[in-house]
Amino acid sequence: MSRVTISAIKADVGGYVGHGDVHPDMLVEAQRHLNQAMLGELVIDGRVGACGDDINYVLTHEHGVDSAAVHGWVWEAFESLTEVAKRLHLYGAGQDLLADAFSGNIRGAGPGVAELEIGERPSEPFVVFAADKTEPGAWNLPLYKIFCDPFNTSGLIIDPKMHAGFALEVHDLVENRVALFECPEDLYELLVYIGTTGRFVVKYVFRRGNLDEPVAAASTSRLSLIAGRYVGKDDPIMIVRSQSGLPAVGEVLEPFAFPHLVAGWMRGSHNGPLMPCSMSASQPARFDGPPRVVGMGFQLADGKLVGPRDLLGNASFDRARQIALAAADYMRRMGPFEPGRLPMEDMEYTTLPVVEARLADRWKTLEPTGATA
Numbered sequence: 001m002s003r004v005t006i007s008a009i010k011a012d013v014g015g016y017v018g019h020g021d022v023h024p025d026m027l028v029e030a031q032r033h034l035n036q037a038m039l040g041e042l043v044i045d046g047r048v049g050a051c052g053d054d055i056n057y058v059l060t061h062e063h064g065v066d067s068a069a070v071h072g073w074v075w076e077a078f079e080s081l082t083e084v085a086k087r088l089h090l091y092g093a094g095q096d097l098l099a100d101a102f103s104g105n106i107r108g109a110g111p112g113v114a115e116l117e118i119g120e121r122p123s124e125p126f127v128v129f130a131a132d133k134t135e136p137g138a139w140n141l142p143l144y145k146i147f148c149d150p151f152n153t154s155g156l157i158i159d160p161k162m163h164a165g166f167a168l169e170v171h172d173l174v175e176n177r178v179a180l181f182e183c184p185e186d187l188y189e190l191l192v193y194i195g196t197t198g199r200f201v202v203k204y205v206f207r208r209g210n211l212d213e214p215v216a217a218a219s220t221s222r223l224s225l226i227a228g229r230y231v232g233k234d235d236p237i238m239i240v241r242s243q244s245g246l247p248a249v250g251e252v253l254e255p256f257a258f259p260h261l262v263a264g265w266m267r268g269s270h271n272g273p274l275m276p277c278s279m280s281a282s283q284p285a286r287f288d289g290p291p292r293v294v295g296m297g298f299q300l301a302d303g304k305l306v307g308p309r310d311l312l313g314n315a316s317f318d319r320a321r322q323i324a325l326a327a328a329d330y331m332r333r334m335g336p337f338e339p340g341r342l343p344m345e346d347m348e349y350t351t352l353p354v355v356e357a358r359l360a361d362r363w364k365t366l367e368p369t370g371a372t373a
Protein backbone atom coordinates (compact mmCIF):
# COMPACT_ATOMS: atom_id res chain seq x y z
CA MET A 1 0.00 0.00 0.00
CA SER A 2 1.05 3.61 -0.36
CA ARG A 3 1.44 5.90 2.58
CA VAL A 4 -0.48 5.48 5.80
CA THR A 5 -1.16 7.98 8.56
CA ILE A 6 -1.32 6.95 12.20
CA SER A 7 -3.40 9.35 14.31
CA ALA A 8 -3.55 9.09 18.10
CA ILE A 9 -6.11 11.57 19.41
CA LYS A 10 -7.29 11.92 23.01
CA ALA A 11 -9.68 14.01 25.03
CA ASP A 12 -11.21 14.16 28.47
CA VAL A 13 -14.90 14.58 27.77
CA GLY A 14 -16.13 13.49 31.18
CA GLY A 15 -14.73 11.62 34.17
CA TYR A 16 -16.16 8.71 36.16
CA VAL A 17 -15.99 9.13 39.20
CA GLY A 18 -14.55 12.66 39.44
CA HIS A 19 -11.40 12.62 37.28
CA GLY A 20 -10.80 8.88 37.67
CA ASP A 21 -11.96 6.84 34.69
CA VAL A 22 -13.88 6.67 31.42
CA HIS A 23 -17.40 5.26 31.88
CA PRO A 24 -18.06 1.98 30.02
CA ASP A 25 -20.99 3.62 28.14
CA MET A 26 -18.53 6.13 26.68
CA LEU A 27 -16.29 3.32 25.42
CA VAL A 28 -19.32 1.66 23.79
CA GLU A 29 -20.35 4.94 22.13
CA ALA A 30 -16.77 5.56 20.96
CA GLN A 31 -16.65 2.10 19.40
CA ARG A 32 -20.01 2.66 17.69
CA HIS A 33 -18.64 5.79 16.02
CA LEU A 34 -15.49 3.98 15.03
CA ASN A 35 -17.45 1.16 13.41
CA GLN A 36 -19.30 3.75 11.31
CA ALA A 37 -16.04 5.41 10.25
CA MET A 38 -14.60 2.06 9.23
CA LEU A 39 -17.75 1.14 7.30
CA GLY A 40 -17.64 4.50 5.55
CA GLU A 41 -13.97 3.86 4.70
CA LEU A 42 -12.87 7.14 6.28
CA VAL A 43 -10.34 5.20 8.30
CA ILE A 44 -8.65 1.91 7.53
CA ASP A 45 -8.66 0.74 11.11
CA GLY A 46 -8.95 2.05 14.65
CA ARG A 47 -8.95 1.24 18.34
CA VAL A 48 -10.58 2.88 21.34
CA GLY A 49 -8.40 3.17 24.42
CA ALA A 50 -8.24 5.04 27.70
CA CYS A 51 -5.85 6.21 30.37
CA GLY A 52 -7.50 7.51 33.53
CA ASP A 53 -10.30 9.90 32.53
CA ASP A 54 -8.92 10.39 29.00
CA ILE A 55 -10.36 8.46 26.07
CA ASN A 56 -8.29 7.96 22.95
CA TYR A 57 -8.57 6.81 19.36
CA VAL A 58 -5.66 5.20 17.54
CA LEU A 59 -6.57 5.41 13.84
CA THR A 60 -4.95 4.49 10.55
CA HIS A 61 -6.02 6.17 7.33
CA GLU A 62 -4.81 7.58 4.00
CA HIS A 63 -5.77 11.24 4.49
CA GLY A 64 -2.44 12.54 5.85
CA VAL A 65 -1.83 14.54 9.00
CA ASP A 66 -4.19 17.38 9.96
CA SER A 67 -6.93 15.96 7.75
CA ALA A 68 -10.12 18.00 8.15
CA ALA A 69 -12.17 14.88 7.37
CA VAL A 70 -10.53 12.72 10.04
CA HIS A 71 -10.26 15.47 12.66
CA GLY A 72 -13.84 16.54 11.99
CA TRP A 73 -15.03 12.99 12.48
CA VAL A 74 -13.10 12.67 15.77
CA TRP A 75 -14.53 15.99 16.94
CA GLU A 76 -18.05 14.74 16.23
CA ALA A 77 -17.32 11.52 18.11
CA PHE A 78 -16.07 13.48 21.13
CA GLU A 79 -19.15 15.70 20.98
CA SER A 80 -21.37 12.67 20.99
CA LEU A 81 -19.38 11.21 23.94
CA THR A 82 -19.94 14.49 25.72
CA GLU A 83 -23.68 13.91 25.35
CA VAL A 84 -23.27 10.51 27.04
CA ALA A 85 -21.25 12.20 29.79
CA LYS A 86 -23.94 14.83 30.24
CA ARG A 87 -26.67 12.22 30.39
CA LEU A 88 -24.80 10.38 33.16
CA HIS A 89 -23.79 13.65 34.83
CA LEU A 90 -20.16 12.57 34.60
CA TYR A 91 -17.57 14.99 35.87
CA GLY A 92 -16.37 17.75 33.57
CA ALA A 93 -18.48 16.71 30.55
CA GLY A 94 -16.83 18.10 27.43
CA GLN A 95 -13.84 19.32 29.48
CA ASP A 96 -11.31 19.25 26.63
CA LEU A 97 -13.59 20.53 23.84
CA LEU A 98 -12.65 24.17 24.11
CA ALA A 99 -13.98 25.39 20.78
CA ASP A 100 -17.74 25.80 20.30
CA ALA A 101 -17.59 24.20 16.90
CA PHE A 102 -15.10 22.35 14.72
CA SER A 103 -13.19 24.68 12.43
CA GLY A 104 -11.12 22.42 10.18
CA ASN A 105 -8.43 21.20 12.56
CA ILE A 106 -8.73 19.62 15.97
CA ARG A 107 -5.28 20.89 17.00
CA GLY A 108 -5.56 23.90 19.26
CA ALA A 109 -9.22 23.14 19.92
CA GLY A 110 -8.56 21.08 23.05
CA PRO A 111 -7.99 17.39 22.23
CA GLY A 112 -4.39 16.12 22.15
CA VAL A 113 -3.13 14.94 18.75
CA ALA A 114 -0.07 12.89 17.80
CA GLU A 115 0.10 12.01 14.10
CA LEU A 116 2.61 10.75 11.60
CA GLU A 117 2.41 9.80 7.94
CA ILE A 118 4.72 6.95 6.96
CA GLY A 119 5.62 4.47 4.30
CA GLU A 120 4.79 1.23 6.11
CA ARG A 121 7.89 -0.94 6.55
CA PRO A 122 7.67 -4.73 5.96
CA SER A 123 7.19 -4.97 9.71
CA GLU A 124 6.08 -1.79 11.46
CA PRO A 125 6.05 -2.08 15.27
CA PHE A 126 5.06 1.05 17.16
CA VAL A 127 3.93 2.06 20.64
CA VAL A 128 1.25 4.57 21.60
CA PHE A 129 1.75 5.99 25.07
CA ALA A 130 -1.11 7.78 26.84
CA ALA A 131 -0.71 9.54 30.17
CA ASP A 132 -3.10 11.04 32.70
CA LYS A 133 -2.62 13.80 35.32
CA THR A 134 0.35 15.30 33.53
CA GLU A 135 1.32 17.45 30.54
CA PRO A 136 3.11 17.06 27.18
CA GLY A 137 6.52 17.91 28.72
CA ALA A 138 6.27 14.57 30.55
CA TRP A 139 7.49 12.91 27.31
CA ASN A 140 10.67 15.00 27.14
CA LEU A 141 12.72 12.82 29.45
CA PRO A 142 11.67 9.46 27.97
CA LEU A 143 12.08 10.73 24.38
CA TYR A 144 15.54 11.99 25.25
CA LYS A 145 16.47 8.63 26.72
CA ILE A 146 14.97 6.61 23.84
CA PHE A 147 16.57 8.57 21.00
CA CYS A 148 19.65 10.24 22.51
CA ASP A 149 20.97 8.25 25.47
CA PRO A 150 23.16 5.21 24.72
CA PHE A 151 22.87 4.15 28.37
CA ASN A 152 19.17 3.59 27.62
CA THR A 153 19.32 2.67 23.94
CA SER A 154 22.33 0.48 23.33
CA GLY A 155 21.31 0.38 19.66
CA LEU A 156 22.75 3.91 19.34
CA ILE A 157 26.14 2.19 19.80
CA ILE A 158 25.50 -1.33 18.53
CA ASP A 159 23.33 -0.77 15.44
CA PRO A 160 25.27 1.02 12.66
CA LYS A 161 21.91 2.18 11.19
CA MET A 162 21.42 4.34 14.28
CA HIS A 163 24.94 5.81 14.49
CA ALA A 164 24.01 9.02 12.70
CA GLY A 165 21.62 9.80 15.56
CA PHE A 166 18.25 11.50 15.62
CA ALA A 167 16.91 15.04 15.17
CA LEU A 168 14.37 16.35 17.67
CA GLU A 169 11.90 19.10 16.80
CA VAL A 170 11.20 21.18 19.91
CA HIS A 171 8.27 23.56 20.29
CA ASP A 172 8.29 26.55 22.62
CA LEU A 173 4.67 26.69 23.79
CA VAL A 174 4.99 30.15 25.28
CA GLU A 175 6.76 32.03 22.47
CA ASN A 176 5.18 29.85 19.77
CA ARG A 177 8.42 28.99 17.95
CA VAL A 178 10.14 25.80 16.81
CA ALA A 179 13.77 24.58 16.60
CA LEU A 180 15.50 21.42 15.39
CA PHE A 181 18.26 19.80 17.47
CA GLU A 182 20.53 17.32 15.69
CA CYS A 183 21.83 14.80 18.18
CA PRO A 184 24.34 13.76 19.39
CA GLU A 185 26.04 17.06 18.38
CA ASP A 186 23.31 19.26 19.89
CA LEU A 187 22.72 17.19 23.04
CA TYR A 188 23.69 19.87 25.53
CA GLU A 189 21.78 22.63 23.73
CA LEU A 190 18.75 20.35 23.53
CA LEU A 191 18.85 19.70 27.26
CA VAL A 192 19.06 23.41 28.04
CA TYR A 193 15.54 23.68 26.67
CA ILE A 194 13.69 20.40 27.20
CA GLY A 195 14.57 20.33 30.90
CA THR A 196 11.99 23.13 31.18
CA THR A 197 9.12 20.75 30.65
CA GLY A 198 6.24 23.19 31.13
CA ARG A 199 7.36 25.29 28.20
CA PHE A 200 9.56 23.35 25.75
CA VAL A 201 8.24 20.08 24.37
CA VAL A 202 9.48 17.58 21.83
CA LYS A 203 6.93 17.45 19.00
CA TYR A 204 8.65 15.15 16.47
CA VAL A 205 11.70 12.93 16.25
CA PHE A 206 13.31 12.20 12.85
CA ARG A 207 16.17 10.07 11.61
CA ARG A 208 19.05 12.41 10.80
CA GLY A 209 18.89 13.31 7.14
CA ASN A 210 15.24 12.27 6.70
CA LEU A 211 13.07 15.09 7.93
CA ASP A 212 10.13 13.97 5.79
CA GLU A 213 9.10 11.05 7.93
CA PRO A 214 8.95 11.32 11.72
CA VAL A 215 9.77 8.26 13.81
CA ALA A 216 7.95 9.70 16.83
CA ALA A 217 5.22 12.30 17.32
CA ALA A 218 3.72 13.76 20.50
CA SER A 219 0.74 15.90 21.40
CA THR A 220 1.79 19.36 22.59
CA SER A 221 -1.40 21.26 23.37
CA ARG A 222 -1.49 23.21 26.62
CA LEU A 223 -5.12 23.83 27.34
CA SER A 224 -4.44 26.66 29.75
CA LEU A 225 -2.57 28.52 27.01
CA ILE A 226 -5.51 28.00 24.66
CA ALA A 227 -8.29 28.81 27.11
CA GLY A 228 -6.49 31.42 29.21
CA ARG A 229 -7.50 29.64 32.40
CA TYR A 230 -7.07 26.27 34.04
CA VAL A 231 -9.26 23.71 32.27
CA GLY A 232 -7.49 20.42 32.86
CA LYS A 233 -3.91 19.39 32.46
CA ASP A 234 -3.34 18.55 28.79
CA ASP A 235 -2.91 14.84 29.49
CA PRO A 236 -0.66 13.86 26.57
CA ILE A 237 -0.37 11.06 23.99
CA MET A 238 2.52 10.01 21.74
CA ILE A 239 3.46 7.53 19.01
CA VAL A 240 6.95 5.96 18.88
CA ARG A 241 7.99 3.70 15.98
CA SER A 242 10.43 0.92 16.70
CA GLN A 243 12.97 -1.70 15.47
CA SER A 244 15.01 -2.09 12.26
CA GLY A 245 17.24 0.96 12.56
CA LEU A 246 15.10 2.49 15.31
CA PRO A 247 15.18 1.82 19.06
CA ALA A 248 13.93 -1.70 19.91
CA VAL A 249 10.60 -2.01 21.74
CA GLY A 250 12.49 -2.78 24.94
CA GLU A 251 14.55 0.39 24.50
CA VAL A 252 11.37 2.39 23.90
CA LEU A 253 9.85 1.05 27.14
CA GLU A 254 12.99 1.21 29.27
CA PRO A 255 12.67 4.90 30.37
CA PHE A 256 9.36 4.06 32.04
CA ALA A 257 11.17 1.77 34.50
CA PHE A 258 12.12 5.05 36.18
CA PRO A 259 9.02 6.93 37.37
CA HIS A 260 10.33 10.44 36.79
CA LEU A 261 8.64 13.42 38.39
CA VAL A 262 6.12 15.24 36.22
CA ALA A 263 3.71 18.14 36.71
CA GLY A 264 -0.07 17.73 36.77
CA TRP A 265 -1.08 15.67 39.78
CA MET A 266 -4.17 16.86 41.75
CA ARG A 267 -5.80 20.01 40.39
CA GLY A 268 -3.00 20.12 37.81
CA SER A 269 -0.95 21.74 40.54
CA HIS A 270 1.42 19.15 41.98
CA ASN A 271 4.50 17.22 40.96
CA GLY A 272 4.46 13.44 41.19
CA PRO A 273 6.07 10.29 39.77
CA LEU A 274 4.86 9.03 36.39
CA MET A 275 3.72 5.50 37.26
CA PRO A 276 3.64 2.87 34.49
CA CYS A 277 0.26 1.09 34.51
CA SER A 278 -1.52 -1.73 32.76
CA MET A 279 -4.23 -0.75 30.28
CA SER A 280 -6.84 -2.31 32.54
CA ALA A 281 -5.67 -0.57 35.74
CA SER A 282 -4.89 2.94 34.58
CA GLN A 283 -7.38 4.68 36.88
CA PRO A 284 -5.90 7.29 39.20
CA ALA A 285 -6.96 6.89 42.80
CA ARG A 286 -4.62 8.38 45.30
CA PHE A 287 -4.85 12.19 45.45
CA ASP A 288 -6.28 11.84 41.92
CA GLY A 289 -3.09 10.09 40.85
CA PRO A 290 -0.25 9.55 40.92
CA PRO A 291 0.33 10.58 37.29
CA ARG A 292 0.28 7.50 35.11
CA VAL A 293 1.17 6.15 31.68
CA VAL A 294 -0.01 3.18 29.63
CA GLY A 295 1.85 1.68 26.65
CA MET A 296 -0.16 0.18 23.78
CA GLY A 297 1.94 -1.89 21.37
CA PHE A 298 0.87 -2.36 17.75
CA GLN A 299 2.09 -3.85 14.51
CA LEU A 300 0.81 -2.53 11.21
CA ALA A 301 -0.31 -5.00 8.54
CA ASP A 302 -1.16 -3.16 5.30
CA GLY A 303 -2.52 -0.26 7.33
CA LYS A 304 -4.49 -2.49 9.68
CA LEU A 305 -3.75 -2.45 13.39
CA VAL A 306 -2.56 -5.66 14.97
CA GLY A 307 -2.94 -5.11 18.70
CA PRO A 308 -2.84 -3.40 21.09
CA ARG A 309 -0.66 -5.40 23.40
CA ASP A 310 -0.46 -4.03 26.94
CA LEU A 311 3.23 -3.20 27.35
CA LEU A 312 3.60 -1.48 30.72
CA GLY A 313 1.29 -3.81 32.68
CA ASN A 314 3.99 -6.49 32.52
CA ALA A 315 5.58 -7.70 35.78
CA SER A 316 8.87 -6.12 34.62
CA PHE A 317 7.37 -2.77 35.64
CA ASP A 318 6.18 -3.89 39.10
CA ARG A 319 9.29 -2.48 40.70
CA ALA A 320 8.80 0.86 38.92
CA ARG A 321 5.27 0.94 40.33
CA GLN A 322 6.66 0.34 43.84
CA ILE A 323 9.24 3.10 43.39
CA ALA A 324 6.49 5.40 42.10
CA LEU A 325 4.37 4.69 45.19
CA ALA A 326 7.33 5.41 47.48
CA ALA A 327 8.00 8.65 45.58
CA ALA A 328 4.30 9.50 45.83
CA ASP A 329 4.44 9.07 49.64
CA TYR A 330 7.46 11.30 49.78
CA MET A 331 6.03 14.04 47.54
CA ARG A 332 2.68 14.04 49.35
CA ARG A 333 4.35 14.96 52.61
CA MET A 334 5.24 18.30 51.04
CA GLY A 335 1.55 19.23 51.07
CA PRO A 336 1.08 22.68 49.54
CA PHE A 337 4.79 23.51 49.60
CA GLU A 338 6.98 23.64 46.49
CA PRO A 339 8.28 21.55 44.82
CA GLY A 340 5.46 19.21 45.88
CA ARG A 341 3.11 21.92 44.70
CA LEU A 342 3.99 23.57 41.38
CA PRO A 343 5.64 27.00 41.35
CA MET A 344 3.41 30.07 41.27
CA GLU A 345 4.00 30.74 37.54
CA ASP A 346 2.53 27.35 36.65
CA MET A 347 -0.52 28.06 38.77
CA GLU A 348 -1.38 31.35 37.14
CA TYR A 349 -4.43 29.87 35.45
CA THR A 350 -5.80 28.24 38.59
CA THR A 351 -7.96 29.87 41.22
CA LEU A 352 -4.87 31.29 42.93
CA PRO A 353 -5.20 34.69 41.20
CA VAL A 354 -8.66 34.91 42.76
CA VAL A 355 -7.08 34.64 46.21
CA GLU A 356 -4.50 37.21 45.19
CA ALA A 357 -7.22 39.62 44.13
CA ARG A 358 -9.12 39.11 47.38
CA LEU A 359 -6.02 39.84 49.46
CA ALA A 360 -4.81 42.73 47.33
CA ASP A 361 -5.48 45.26 50.10
CA ARG A 362 -3.74 43.23 52.73
CA TRP A 363 -0.36 43.55 51.07
CA LYS A 364 1.39 46.86 51.85
CA THR A 365 4.52 48.04 50.11
CA LEU A 366 7.58 47.79 52.33
CA GLU A 367 9.50 51.04 52.64
CA PRO A 368 13.15 50.60 51.69
CA THR A 369 15.24 50.20 54.83
CA GLY A 370 18.93 50.80 55.63
CA ALA A 371 21.23 53.57 54.54
CA THR A 372 21.67 54.27 50.91
CA ALA A 373 24.91 55.63 49.54
Ligand code: 13P
Nearest residue numbers: 159242243244245248249
Ligand atom coordinates in the same frame (compact mmCIF):
# COMPACT_ATOMS: atom_id res chain seq x y z
P1 13P B 1 16.35 -5.03 15.01
O1 13P B 1 17.62 -4.28 14.77
O2 13P B 1 16.06 -6.08 14.00
O3 13P B 1 15.19 -4.12 15.24
O4 13P B 1 16.54 -5.87 16.39
C1 13P B 1 17.05 -5.31 17.52
C2 13P B 1 16.47 -6.02 18.72
O5 13P B 1 15.29 -6.14 18.86
C3 13P B 1 17.37 -6.54 19.75
O6 13P B 1 16.79 -6.46 21.03
Ligand code: 13P
Nearest residue numbers: 019232233266267268288
Ligand atom coordinates in the same frame (compact mmCIF):
# COMPACT_ATOMS: atom_id res chain seq x y z
P1 13P C 1 -7.67 15.83 34.43
O1 13P C 1 -6.76 16.84 33.78
O2 13P C 1 -7.23 14.44 34.18
O3 13P C 1 -9.10 16.06 34.09
O4 13P C 1 -7.51 15.99 36.00
C1 13P C 1 -7.85 17.18 36.61
C2 13P C 1 -7.26 17.20 37.97
O5 13P C 1 -6.35 17.95 38.22
C3 13P C 1 -7.78 16.28 38.99
O6 13P C 1 -7.18 16.48 40.25
Ligand code: MG
Nearest residue numbers: 012015019053
Ligand atom coordinates in the same frame (compact mmCIF):
# COMPACT_ATOMS: atom_id res chain seq x y z
MG1 MG D 1 -10.81 15.15 33.98
Ligand code: MG
Nearest residue numbers: 053054132235
Ligand atom coordinates in the same frame (compact mmCIF):
# COMPACT_ATOMS: atom_id res chain seq x y z
MG1 MG E 1 -7.13 13.33 32.47
